[in-house]
Amino acid sequence: MHQLIQADGQPHYGQFAAAPELINYRDYDFRSPMGRPQGALAKWRRFHQFQYFGIISDQLIGGCALANLSLLGVGFVYLFHPASGRMIKRQFKLPLGLGTLFSQNPNQGVCELRWGHNRLRLENSGPSLEKHLSVTLDDGTSIEARFSEREPAFAPMCLCTPTAVNGWVYAQKVAGVRCQGHVRSSLGDFDLGTIDAFAHHDWSAGYMRPETFWNWACLSGQVDGQRVGLNLSCGVNETSFSENCFWLDGELIKVDGVRFAFNRDQPLEPWTITSNDGQVALRFSGAGLHQERVNAGLIASNFKQIFGRFTGELRPRGRQSVRIDQLWGFVEDQYAKW
Known part of the structure; x- marks a missing residue:
């Protein structure tokens, strides 16, 4: 699919085998709840986009997110050292997104935030299907992390769902892929390949509910020689279609x-x-x-991302169950008004 929005101004809805080349949101026939066509300013104000890259291993947990909320550009990055319980975290909020850059191509382009000597950059490369995280902070922290969906083959979750009375959300998610690169920080220096790190990734954009919440769960790792990933949510992306799935050696299971x-x-x-x-x-x-609270009138957020361990079972139909035993991952509890 070349573009998400069709010639009639409506999105393609459903689950897709591959990502659209362009999230051409400006071509959307955006209406008020009473059916009145909305102009360019309203389209800009209500369109939101975010991207997240997570790192999971027994020795190091990390996460980095960038968000374009029209009135505000937001970024955060953190590293957690399970053995010591120590943590590094930084948050950035830039009015009107000044100092940020966001591509509307899920598989090709750059999303970036710059503030002084701090840079958070997420680059996606279409030919290699590689996702690359690059972070440089003014305290000397640096992160270079990457993974590819091509080798070994991986089926990402790509879908578009209608949202509220006049919106839609495109979401593209990956979990259960090995991660390469390095981290240098006051927590120590880590080679991500050597510590057998896994990654997960989220690219989402659209006309989301003006006031919403969600819970989310994700894990990535290896179980009995099998690569396992998980993506579950409640509260978003559930209208007609659902993003809930897990992966076994790159195969997507709804x-x-x-x-x-x-x-x-x-x-x-x-x-x-x-x-x-x-x-x-x-x-x-x-x-x-990692938690953040913002209450700025038009924009508000109560965000908690918790990292810890999962136990239990995944039970794919017609197959042997996969026993999850103390595998690292994430959950979220999020309220947002935007």
Whole structure:
């Protein structure tokens, strides 16, 4: 598919085998809830985009996100050292996104944030299907991490769903891929290949609900010689189609609706995550978290991303169950008004 938005101004909806070449949101026939056509300013204000790259291993956990919220450009990066419990984290908020750059091509282009001597950069390369994270911070921290969906072959989750009365969301997700590169920081120097790090990746954009929430779960690792990845959510991307899935050696397996049971006031306490079709039965125990709270009137966020360990089972239909035993991963509890 060349472009997500068709000639009639409507998106292609559904799950796709590959990403569109361009998320041409400016061609969308954007209407008010009462059906009135909206102009370029409204299209710019309501369009939001974000990209996330996560790193998972027994020795190091990391995450970096960039978001274009029209009125605000947002970025964060963190590193967590499980053995010591120490953590490095930085957050950036740039009015009107000044100092940021966002490509609308999920597989080809650059998303970047610059602030002083700090740079967060996510580059996607179409020919190699490679995703590359590059971070340089003014405290000397540097991250160079990358993975490819081509070797070994991997089937990303790509879908577009209708959202609320007048929107849509395109989401593209990957988990369960090995990660290469290096990290240098006050937590130590790490070769990501040597420590057997895995990665996950999220590229999402569209006209999202003006006020929304979601829970999300992701893991990446190896179980009995098999590469395993997981992507589950509740609250977004569930209208007509669902992003819920897991991967076994790069093969995508769809999952039904998911229930997250947890204590919102104590997010490090255990979570229970189960799917309606019985393919997922997991328990998550938190080890640390990254959180942000913003309440700026037109924009607000209460964001918690917790990293910890999963135990339980994945039960693909007609196959042997995959036993998950203390595998590192992430969950989120997020409220957003934008």
